[in-house]
Amino acid sequence: MGAVTISPATVLxxxxxxxxxxxxxxxxxLGGCGLIMTEFTSADGVLRAKDQKAKRYLHFYEDEHxxxxxxxxxxxxxxxxxxxxxxxxxxxxxDLNLGCPAKKVVKCNGGSGLLRDLPRIGGIFEAxxxxxxxxxxxxxxxxxxxxxxxxxxxxxxxxxCGLCAVALHARTREQGYSGNARWEWIAAVKxxxxxxxxxxxxxxxxxxxxxxxxxxxxxxxMIGRTAPANPWIFRQIEQYCAGNQYDHPSEFDRYEMIRxxxxxxxxxxxxxxxxxxxxxxxWFTHGVxxxxxxxxxxxxxxxxPEILTRVEEFFEARLAVGAGALTRxx
Numbered sequence: 001m002g003a004v005t006i007s008p009a010t011v012l013x014x015x016x017x018x019x020x021x022x023x024x025x026x027x028x029x030l031g032g033c034g035l036i037m038t039e040f041t042s043a044d045g046v047l048r049a050k051d052q053k054a055k056r057y058l059h060f061y062e063d064e065h066x067x068x069x070x071x072x073x074x075x076x077x078x079x080x081x082x083x084x085x086x087x088x089x090x091x092x093x094x095d096l097n098l099g100c101p102a103k104k105v106v107k108c109n110g111g112s113g114l115l116r117d118l119p120r121i122g123g124i125f126e127a128x129x130x131x132x133x134x135x136x137x138x139x140x141x142x143x144x145x146x147x148x149x150x151x152x153x154x155x156x157x158x159x160x161c162g163l164c165a166v167a168l169h170a171r172t173r174e175q176g177y178s179g180n181a182r183w184e185w186i187a188a189v190k191x192x193x194x195x196x197x198x199x200x201x202x203x204x205x206x207x208x209x210x211x212x213x214x215x216x217x218x219x220x221x222m223i224g225r226t227a228p229a230n231p232w233i234f235r236q237i238e239q240y241c242a243g244n245q246y247d248h249p250s251e252f253d254r255y256e257m258i259r260x261x262x263x264x265x266x267x268x269x270x271x272x273x274x275x276x277x278x279x280x281x282x283w284f285t286h287g288v289x290x291x292x293x294x295x296x297x298x299x300x301x302x303x304x305p306e307i308l309t310r311v312e313e314f315f316e317a318r319l320a321v322g323a324g325a326l327t328r329x330x
């Protein structure tokens with residue numbers, strides 16, 4: 001995408017409350033992800049010197065490259081100034097969010113709310129493109145609803161304005177995250193433009209990723225909600241593309257994964273580390289025998305170190321009982 005090579009051709013989707021610096025580095029360390037993205041960040045917030053949330057969202061480490069900063073907003077001038085700041089911070093790419101369906105964002109004419117105002121989007125495209133030299137991309141939904149599908153027109157406009165790639169979440173704003181993603185919309189966008197097209201929506205397994213590429217011809221795939229539930233998905237996709245098979249994590253692998261992520265949260269000293277642990281516990285322990293009891297212990301804990309202790313006690317007890325079986329899995 002522009003001067004940045006994305007290899008493997010997989011992207012961690014920007015997710016509010018999920019893709020902070022800890023989770024991004026966690027995914028990067030597990031391997032297989034070609035590009036990571038920040039949580040979507042208010043362009044207005046970036047311009048406000050005292051906006052601590054925006055500063056936290058745009059904090060990253062050198063081992064996160066290549067990394068894209070995703071911005072949302074509706075004022076071309078503000079978006080352009082925010083993009084300049086992002087470029088100055090050292091991000092490899094800047095991305096415009098036209099996909100978020102949240103009411104509070106749409107109400108401010110941000111995210112997918114802009115899908116009903118293509119001239120305004122065109123103004124943002126032109127202003128940001130003139131303001132920065134790093135690759136500029138956009139992530140959008142197919143349209144406001146089934147009667148207002150604008151993805152092909154929007155992709156063509158992005159190409160005409162000099163954007164380096166487009167990413168389509170193949171649902172409408174009205175759908176939110178319900179129903180099925182319509183991959184045929186991704187195929188239509190791919191047919192309409194020459195710049196790279198990233199497909200997003202309903203990739204839950206490595207087989208799904210390959211099926212999307214086969215069905216749409218897209219140049220890369222973007223993984224969102226599957227990543228917190230299965231952080232190995234990127235590595236598995238890379239393995240599957242190389243040889244039609246991939247590793248399945250053992251219970252010991254899952255223990256190591258949870259402990260590593262929770263330790264990273266504690267080391268980063270995030271103000272909401274305890275809340276993050278409780279949020280991720282339901283994803284990380286899904287499918288673990290006895291996981292309900294572990295989740296209960298985590299939810300009842302009052303500090304991050306206490307949560308880590310509960311995790312270690314739970315898995316060490318299981319390892320002690322099933323040491324032979326678990327050793328064979330590793």
